[in-house]
Amino acid sequence: MKRALTLVLLVALAAVLLNAVADLPPHGSPDTPAYTHVGAYYLENGSEETGSENIVTSIILNYRGFDTNGEVTVIVTALMAVIAVLTGVQDTGTQPDAEVIHVAPSVVVRFIVRVLAPFILVFAVYVILNGHVTPGGGFQGGTMLGALAIALTLVLGERESSRLLPQRSLRVIQVIAPLTFVAVGLAGLFIWGDYLFFPRDEKLRGFAEAMLVLIEAGIGIGGAVVFARVFRLMGGRQ
Amino acid sequence: MIDLLWDNLDYAASMVLFCIGLYAVITRNNLIKKFMGLNIMETAIFAFIVALGVVDGGNAPIMGEGAAKPFINPLPQALILTGIVVAVSTTALALSLVIRIWRQCGTIEADELREAE
């Protein structure tokens, strides 16, 4: 009954939605407002103004850098939330943690992960550092790093895998992404007078690139730590 | 109407996907499945926004040698990159809540949980 009712309602909703999107500016046309206004400006001037060949990156780090600043805060928020939810309390319920079954991964899996690990690492670093010329960037590379950490956690024993994350400085490393972002932004503020300002003239281009790389590295490492940490927390580890 | 819809097929598809996701959120009893429905909805919206940037015959917006116009609108892509991270973050939190609920109550079926309350 409930399902049928839901279905009817959703069909009605779908009709409304379809009716509305049908009237949108035509898909794929180069004359839509979406294409001709702000987007066109980026395509026109992005490469020149930001020194980045990848316009998506130039939007993420330059034009809309503040969004990305918020974005790294969102993942840190998620990490803090997961830590707050999953740690610090004794479970009173019916399902003891002991039921988590530890099955040793097969030899094949272990071998392949170990062999691939260095390659994944190198590729991830490449993706992070080359974000402004090729597709990629901090998030993409960070995800790879995080995936690597997760894979290693699965094949290594508890003791070994716990060394993947630096225990002593973890409380700083896990928030390194927003911290680098803010630090670089503030550098722009105090040197040139605007938050997240990157120098645009040719002489200082190298400096600007260094700042961008710093941010990318921060996002990459910070993202990877967050992914690894969330995974470990969900598995009942610290 | 149908012609217009056919032209905007990408948009239409994402709307349908959105409704499918919403259906799952409303009708599924299992909390994880409920949340998967939400993920479908997220994907639908992301697909919709990314589709806004598409230009017929467009190339990836990467300048440099050999790059040829027209380029695809880079802004929606940049936005959705952020959107995806937000979605991942929400999912992480939702899953950890589900884990806690499982440990506390021994079930993640919505109706059984309501009874337990």
Next chain:
Amino acid sequence: MTSWPPLLVLFVLTPLVGAVLTPAVSDASGRRSWEWALGTMLLTSAMAGALIMRVLDEGPFSYVVGGWVAPYGIELRFDEFSAFVAVVCLLGLLAVIFSRHYARDALAPGRIPYYYTLLLLNMTGMIGFIVTGDLFNLYVFMEILSLSAYALVAISGEKTAEMAAFKYLVMGAVSSLSILFGVGLLYALTGSLNMADVTGRLAGSAEAPLVLAFAALTLGFMVKSALFPLHIWLPDAHAIAPSPVSAVLSGLVVKVGILGMLRVYQIAYGSGAIDLSGLNLMLTWLGAISIVMGAFFAVFQDDIKMMLAYSTISNIGYIVMGLGLASPYSLIGASVHVFNHALIKATLFLGAGALIHQTGRRTLTGLAGVGRSMPLTTAAVSIGAISIVGIPPTAGFLCKWYIALGAMQAGEPLFAVALVFGALLIFVYYIRMVNAFYFRKPQEAGAPAVHEAPATMLVPVLILAALCLVMGVLGRLPLSFIEPAVTRLLAPLGGG
């Protein structure tokens, strides 16, 4: 100093940095977290003060991040509605102060640093949401705000906390998506994300997508602000959360939806591209129903925090009704109530938190006679109760007056009747509370002696209660700077 442009962005960053560093500066059991969070909030509040001084001096101002001019870069904008940050900072500060003893006793020790982190992140999200002038940036900060809010509900350790948080999360995520969808549609129609730019470019858009865009935005913000019938997540979440969090959630977080609505109105009225009278009519009705339903459900609650949670739904009803009536007076009333209700509800939730903390009971029956042992706290809560019912000369009266006047002005006297008599219904349950505090004998004779709450809890509650009175008497203060904003908002409609 006050006109130094980048102060606006530092204002958003201060709580952010403070938040992410909280676990690093404190030890595992949360020592030093409180001091750190307090310092952060003090600094943030000082900045808020400076910014509000500036808006009073010069009117709205903006700052473009990274030197990229809008609409290509992200613009932060501070206008009269943004003055809500004053209340955000004040409540945040008081909630942090209140938490010193509360968190130590009510939360698991390992969670304490993260509790403060999340609280500060919540502030960050709220401040960012309020000062941004960019639609997508608004979405990003809204998500910081929402994620931290979900976690803060779950953190309390109550038995059903996770379930309440999950419910809140699903509703919240759907509403966020709805908002993102609306933003996407507006982008498709205008090619811009900057609010001012979007406003200027909306005219002449196709009607169906435009209506859908505003519908999606409104729907999303209405869920966030728990308007009936989209309120179902609120009572559990607000009642189960730790009391300082309840104060922040009920006082501030639901208001984010309202502020979002005000932004939507700014775009809609400013562009003149869409006729909102149908939407307004719906909001007026839903607001009226919210007032009555919220009050109705509250009457049957014995749990004091549950009661307060339902009363939030009623009060959101006031505000939404004021928005829907869309006459100058009603909009002034609604905007002012956004401020005043935050103060009032925080008084009530923090006061209730202090009572629960000291007595260990949270039902009205259990709290009988507590007025004798905790006279100051109960006095503060009573002032809050009188204020929320809208008895003059407290803060709550002003909004009731203006919204009812606005209803008359809009030629809808029946809504004024609904408002005034809805307030009576609300009184019924607050009088139960006051009766329980003062005029009923404690149930068990052998109950352990109860003492007045420690200073860190008492002082915030008393400050807030005093503000409830002061803001009633000095009602002119918020009115004087809301009025130009409302006038500007309605100016494109002509007349007003």
Next chain:
Amino acid sequence: MEVVDARVALAPAISLLCGALVFAAADNTFWRRFWSVSAALAKLGIVMSMLPGSLRGVVYTFDLVEFTPGVGLAFRADALGMFFSVVSSTLWLFTTVYAIGYMEREPNRRRFFGFFALCVSTTVGVAFAENLLTMFLFYETLTICTYPLVIHDETPEAMRAGRTYLVYTLTGGAFVLLGSIWTYQLAGTMTLSQPGILSMEAGRTTLTALFVCLIAGFGVKAAIMPLHGWLPTAMVAPTPVSALLHAVAVVKVGAFGVLRTIYNVFGVELLRELGVCDWLAALAAVTIVTASIIAIFQDNFKRRLAFSTISQLSYIVLGAALLSPLAATAAIVHIANQAFAKITMFFVAGSIQRTTGKTTIHELAGIGYRMPYTMGAFTVAALSFIGIPLFAGFVTKWYLSLGALESDRWIYALVMLGSALLNAAYWLPIVYTAFFKAPHEEVVVQEAHWTMLGPTLACAAYVLLLGMTVSVPGMPFALAQAAVTFVFGM
């Protein structure tokens, strides 16, 4: 002539201060009494110091705060407000002294005297309110402040009475608020300083609805039937509270509100045109007669007093509703006449209860021998209510009847006559029982403590004075006439 003078605001403020000091004095009996009595004296002093000026026609005003232009807290002591405040501050002094004696051994005295002071503060606030908003503010605050007094005993019965009281009065308050907002919307102002601010432009239906709204709001406290339900139940409160509720504060505020509505919001001219006052007058007449008839059948002393109050209050409403200058004089003067006579009776009832523990009328046989002064005072009040010449009540009845004839409604003169007979029917038996029935036990003269007896006799004296001369010290008939001159534009 209007003069800005802070004394207008000081008069309500001083009782507020007194309330705060009483709460601060905690359980120290001396300081509590000291603050209560000195505040009562100070307030009477302030009001009296304005009286000479007021009699010369000076109107004192003071704007406290302004929310927005035209909406704010403002005070204004015109003739009508002055008259009411003189009555209430005089009576407050008496009641305070009486309450100190009466409440001697009661629990929660701090709460009692604290809220007691606040009540009077709000009453004077209503009297001096310059606009409807200020008036509403004090009207509602009065409700809140009297609630703890009504449920003072904290018995289930008291709690129930308190609930009834709140339901009635808050609903009334809601109507007043609605009416105020509406008035503001229609007239663009809420001031009570003009003889009417509304005009016929608003339309007949709207004005009628607004009139009903405001009268229903104020009528709850003025206990016009059928809005009187709270009054008899609220009798469970301690006697000084009943006295305060019935004679000084609550009901008078309601009646005063009706007067303000008729004279200053609508204005006599407009109401004559509108014709709604005929209905109000009829309702008042019905209330006068019905309440009196019910009173005859009450055996509980305080309940009989309660129904008498309901009946007497409608004199004021009737006087106002007749829209003739003479009736208006009667209405205003009756504020004082009813107050003094009724408070005397309550003091008597309280004294008897405290001294002998008796609460019903049939127990009172021979009480006149035991408490001769007290019952003497009672007799004076009773004769006043019946309307015997030389007693205060006669003045009211005389002018009211004249007013009825002046406006060609002789039926109301008959109502006055009937009411006099009914009053005789329920007051004289008490006098008879007290003095002429043989006492059940041995008679020893045993009066109440002087703190209770003194105020009783003083009030009875006032009743006599008010009936015999128009120049009673501190109870100026001239003020009432000035008010009437102003509202009728004579």
